[in-house]
Amino acid sequence: MSNANEYQTGLKEYKCDTEPRKDDADAVEVTESLVRKLPKVELHCHLDGSMRFETVLQMAEEQKVKLPSDDTDKLKKLLQPGFDCKSLVDYLKAFDITLSVLQKPEALTRAAYELIEDVAKENVKYIEVRYSPILHQLQDMNLAVILDAVLEGLRLGERDFGVKSGVIVCGIRNIDPKFSMRLAELSVAYKNKGVVAFDLAGAEEDYPAREHQEAFHLVLKNNINSTVHAGEAYGPESIHQAIHYCGSHRIGHGTRLFESGDLLNYVNDHRIPLEICLSSNIQTKAVPTFEDHPVRLYYDLGLRITLNTDNRLVSDTNLTKELMIAHQYYGFTLDEMKDVIIQSFKSAFLPYREKRQMIREVLLELDNF
Numbered sequence: 183m184s185n186a187n188e189y190q191t192g193l194k195e196y197k198c199d200t201e202p203r204k205d206d207a208d209a210v211e212v213t214e215s216l217v218r219k220l221p222k223v224e225l226h227c228h229l230d231g232s233m234r235f236e237t238v239l240q241m242a243e244e245q246k247v248k249l250p251s252d253d254t255d256k257l258k259k260l261l262q263p264g265f266d267c268k269s270l271v272d273y274l275k276a277f278d279i280t281l282s283v284l285q286k287p288e289a290l291t292r293a294a295y296e297l298i299e300d301v302a303k304e305n306v307k308y309i310e311v312r313y314s315p316i317l318h319q320l321q322d323m324n325l326a327v328i329l330d331a332v333l334e335g336l337r338l339g340e341r342d343f344g345v346k347s348g349v350i351v352c353g354i355r356n357i358d359p360k361f362s363m364r365l366a367e368l369s370v371a372y373k374n375k376g377v378v379a380f381d382l383a384g385a386e387e388d389y390p391a392r393e394h395q396e397a398f399h400l401v402l403k404n405n406i407n408s409t410v411h412a413g414e415a416y417g418p419e420s421i422h423q424a425i426h427y428c429g430s431h432r433i434g435h436g437t438r439l440f441e442s443g444d445l446l447n448y449v450n451d452h453r454i455p456l457e458i459c460l461s462s463n464i465q466t467k468a469v470p471t472f473e474d475h476p477v478r479l480y481y482d483l484g485l486r487i488t489l490n491t492d493n494r495l496v497s498d499t500n501l502t503k504e505l506m507i508a509h510q511y512y513g514f515t516l517d518e519m520k521d522v523i524i525q526s527f528k529s530a531f532l533p534y535r536e537k538r539q540m541i542r543e544v545l546l547e548l549d550n551f
């Protein structure tokens with residue numbers, strides 16, 4: 183039986199694997215322009231964290247919304263706290279700004295459409311876009327209007343850029359669980375109409391997932407997929423609750439899973455995918471530095487890992503950058519990147535037949551690299 187210490191020891195051995203691995207001496211050189219061209223899938227991307235900076239400014243002007251600073255540089259620093267950020271709670275402050283301009287249907291449609299345009303530029307074939315409709319009700323939009331507006335932006339994006347997508351509705355840990363229930367009901371109403379899963383986001387510490395389990399039970403009883411942000415700002419107990427109290431099919435982050443060898447084996451044995459977001463994890467201090475991240479350990483142990491941006495604006499990243507970080511800090515070769523890409527497609531909340539077809543096409547495209 184493994185224990186946490188064994189894995190922690192293992193993690194130390196894997197730290198800072200910046201040199202090319204010995205057996206990959208002849209591997210193809212990995213460059214940013216090559217990685218940008220690889221077909222990709224993104225499973226963990228927040229709409230309200232992934233707007234364009236210029237769009238936030240334009241929307242604020244159009245809607246006469248007062249932003250916290252008139253100085254563009256200061257505002258950018260507030261929206262992109264970077265690696266000076268102190269914690270998840272600190273990181274989440276940027277969302278007060280983006281949410282202030284996302285209170286109208288046309289703003290939500292535009293944000294969704296632009297996100298699809300952006301991801302198309304790095305050859306993303308399919309993206310699951312998540313957000314919490316409850317946070318867009320400052321001007322009394324109802325939940326259906328809020329969801330329809332985003333679905334319309336995604337539909338127009340697919341029409342113009344060919345990227346398929348699905349919505350993940352987020353309950354929020356630090357908001358009364360009765361609202362999670364309303365969002366779960368909304369997910370049921372929109373099953374097969376654009377919503378592919380239900381999630382729990384927000385402040386993890388002090389707000390356990392089990393308090394929202396009624397919402398997850400409703401979702402599960404209706405055969406809807408679920409994922410939970412867990413093991414990001416709290417330990418493996420949080421991941422345990424996500425899986426065993428909420429029935430989560432994937433784990434958002436799972437950064438601290440390595441602290442429990444037993445749970446890690448369970449996650450591995452059940453092929454529960456981890457939605458890993460490297461830049462975000464350093465910024466929120468889920469781990470102190472890139473060198474401390476367990477992604478290499480997870481991959482080598484055979485865990486099903488996926489790489490994601492979390493928030494393209496707030497983390498100042500894209501999927502190409504995240505894959506390049508995996509290469510530069512953890513020695514992921516091109517073949518390993520391709521493997522992670524296929525693992526990510528396998529982890530998508532898509533109907534099996536559709537997913538199988540998509541994977542066939544992606545494998546053919548990956549053969550060109």
Ligand SMILES: [Zn+2]
Pocket residue numbers: 226228383411434492
């Ligand atoms: Zn997230």
